[in-house]
Amino acid sequence: MPETTTAAHGASIELENLSKRYPGSALPAVDNVSMEIKAGETVVFVGPSGCGKSTTLKMINRLIEPTGGRIRIDGEDVTGIDPVKLRRKVGYAIQSAGLFPHMTVAQNIALVPRMTGWPKKRIRDRVEELLDLVGLDPGEFRGRYPRQLSGGQQQRVGVARALAADPPVLLMDEPFGAVDPITRDHLQDELIRLQHELHKTIVFVTHDFDEAIKLGDRIAVLRERSHIAQFDTPEAILTNPADDFVSGFVGAGAALKRLNLTRVRDVEMRDYPTVTVDTPLQQIFGFLRGSGTNEILLLDKRRRPYKWLRRGDLMRAKGSLARAGTLVHDTVTRDATLRDALEAVLTDNAGRVAVTGRRGEYIGVVDMETLMNSVHELLEADRLEAMEAQHELEEARAHQTHLEQEGPGGVTKA
Structure with a gap:
């Protein structure tokens, strides 16, 4: 009977007065940080270079040892336990993936499960499962070395390795x-999709x-020494930054930045007419005539967007699709933001972008009209919110003026 495993969901993290002071330094690198992160939540540390955000992160799995304070994961104080055992329970992914160049993709992913004593079959099954999860074909990639991968593929393997032992926390x-x-x-889209499936604490x-x-889900805007300027939802920070420092991070165009809060899956997609590379040319001509549209989307044999075909392209093709149409240079996934979609649409003169599924398969099309409607809705919501805030301010001022005119004991001043 095959072995079954229960996926580990997220664990809560509590930082209590966490500090780091390096010898010979006048000021601490991280100074007295306290924060609660809920199980299954994605919390992002953002701040200027050198503010201590990476140092704070690395203290959670004790790659950097705290000078003071406490770290609790699911209520357990991990400040004093064996740091090697701790790191086996906390996934860790870094810039440029950090893969071992002399190990294959499968060996890199299997590293922590092998160190924790998993049986060979369970490790092999886990490697296959994770490669599939991060969108890499196990048969094609398990035996490759990091130098044989693109940067994006290396990062996917890095995430797979961080998830290999099914840790509740991912740094x-x-x-x-x-x-x-x-x-x-x-x-980024892939990470959002994975989090929908896995519910880790990230x-x-x-x-x-x-x-x-x-x-x-929440953002911690950090000042120097990891002092928390604001710790709130993206919506709250965009609409109500705590001070000028946070406003500097938000920058201009807060309404447009809010396009990052809406996903392609949340808006209506057009069902665009499609054909595949196996469709005979005459049938494509007939399809164009019958559909009432001037353009169709050509899909490859795996139903991935391949070319945009217009009537004039087919007239010039002279019986062959090889020279016809315009290659699809960019697509977005359902987990992409409307800002991603808007950028893709703006680079395309025809004003639309194809939406794809997990394996790159065609799902639908998002066009400029849909995106502009969303922008107008956000701008209108911002305008109404500003008017409401102004109205509340005027009411408060009127109330204060009334109190001042009444004077002590509620008697109106002469």
């Missing part, structure tokens, strides 16, 4: 900082506020 230190913007967007460090908005 991520700028994991997507070294890849190109398009790959970074897709990796603590994520970034210097990119847009990334923080996209990924975080």
Whole structure:
């Protein structure tokens, strides 16, 4: 009978007066930080370079030993336990993946399960499961070495390795900082999808506020020495920054930044007409004539978006699809934000972007009209919120003026 495992969901994390002081330094690197992170929550640390956010993260799994304070994971004080055992219970993913170059992908992922004494079959099954989970074909990738992977593929393997022993907590230190913007967007989407399935507790460090908005259930905006300037939801920070320091991170265009809070799956997708590369050319002509549209989407044999085909393209194709149409350069997933979709649409003169599923398969299309409607809704919501806040302020001022005019004992002053 095959062995069954129960997936570990997230664990709560409590930081209590956590500090780090390095010898010879006049000021602590991290000074008296207290914070509660709920089980299954994604919390993002964002702040300027050198503010102590990575140091705070590394103290959670004691890669850096605290000078003072307490760390509790699911109520257990982990400050005094064996740090090696602790790290086996806490997944850790870093920038540039940090894979061992002399090990295959499978060996890299299997590292912690092997160290904790898992049986070989369980390890092998886990490697297959995780490669599939992060969107890499096990048959194609398990035997490769890191140098044979792209940057995005290495990061996926890095996340798989961090999840290998099914830890309740996942720490991520700028994991997507070294890849190109398009790959970074897709990796962010992948992490969001994984979190929907796994419900881990994720603590994520970034210097990119847009990334923080996209990924975080809550964001901790940190000043120097990891002092917390504001710890709240992305919506609350965007609409009501605590002070000028936080406003500096939000920057201009808060309404547009709020497009990072809405996912493609939350808006209506168009069901675009599609054909596959196996469809005969005459049938495609007939399809175009019958559909009443001037354009169709050509899918490859795995139903992934391949080319946009217009009538004029087919007329010039002379019986072949090889030279016809425009290659699909960019797609978005259902977990992409509306900001991702807007950027993709703006780079495409035709004003639309294809939406894909977990394995790149076609799902639908989001167009400029849908996105602009969403922008207008957000702007209107911001306008109404500002009017309401102004009205409350005016009422408070009127009330204060009334009290001042009444004077002591409720007697109106002459």
